[in-house]
């Protein structure tokens with residue numbers, strides 16, 4: 142067959158398929174034809190602490206009643222509101238969350254970065270935290286703007302290992318409260334936004350998440366690790382598995398090097414859900430170092446966590462496609478590992494959580 146004729150046939154075949162090909166990748170949502178047993182888990186097997194949640198200071202008593210009812214249905218014993226703020230805002234948040242349902246909520250404070258870089262800031266930040274803890278804060282949460290957008294008075298980016306933070310962290314060690322810290326973002330946010338990028342869809346739908354300016358992912362992680370090394374007495378909880386959920390060998394080395402460093406699982410379930418063999422090995426080995434957390438509060442999404450952690454279900458759908466275009470596998474964790482992840486580590490690390498909720 143002459144080449145031109147062959148090309149013409151190929152061309153007409155392409156045209157015949159063109160209707161189907163008009164689909165955009167973000168609309169493609171193929172149903173799974175796999176037939177296997179399914180074991181949805183609406184309620185966690187053991188009472189759980191969600192160490193990573195965000196709620197406003199003006200959450201109404203009626204809304205809190207509703208949240209508690211939802212928590213009861215999910216077997217969520219305690220929810221940690223990381224967005225406590227500092228000063229008056231912290232006091233308001235504690236009042237809102239710890240008056241009627243005191244046992245069901247914990248509140249973390251956030252540092253006030255205004256004025257960082259001025260001589261008095263380090264001591265002021267430490268004093269503020271002491272006052273916030275007296276007012277009911279049970280830990281410190283540092284948001285990801287620290288290291289990325291927080292600037293000193295001269296306009297310079299404040300690195301994660303800035304010594305100005307030392308008195309604040311020393312105060313956390315002395316008061317024995319944990320520091321839950323979010324540093325960086327998924328490494329793919331720094332990578333070329335091309336067809337090879339695993340978070341291509343997320344970067345298309347949320348283009349502002351793309352990172353083009355310094356610091357790099359690597360710089361942020363190195364700053365964080367130097368900060369961890371400088372404060373071996375602080376119980377750190379790295380949010381989102383420290384963004385190492387895709388590389389558990391690396392995360393294991395980090396945990397080995399820093400005995401008081403922990404991680405939460407917030408918003409990175411999709412990593413564990415694709416490693417049904419090495420995932421449980423890791424979680425069993427480091428069961429003292431991993432805490433359950435969810436991040437965005439959506440009652441319908443918690444059961445995905447229970448199902449991945451508890452069952453041995455295969456190839457089931459995930460709740461957020463732009464995080465993961467793949468499906469989940471259950472890890473079938475043993476009870477003791479589940480208890481540690483769900484509540485034991487949280488009770489050990491966060492002062493004031495009532496252990497009797499879990500027996």
Ligand SMILES: [Zn+2]
Pocket residue numbers: 193195436437
């Ligand atoms: Zn968060």
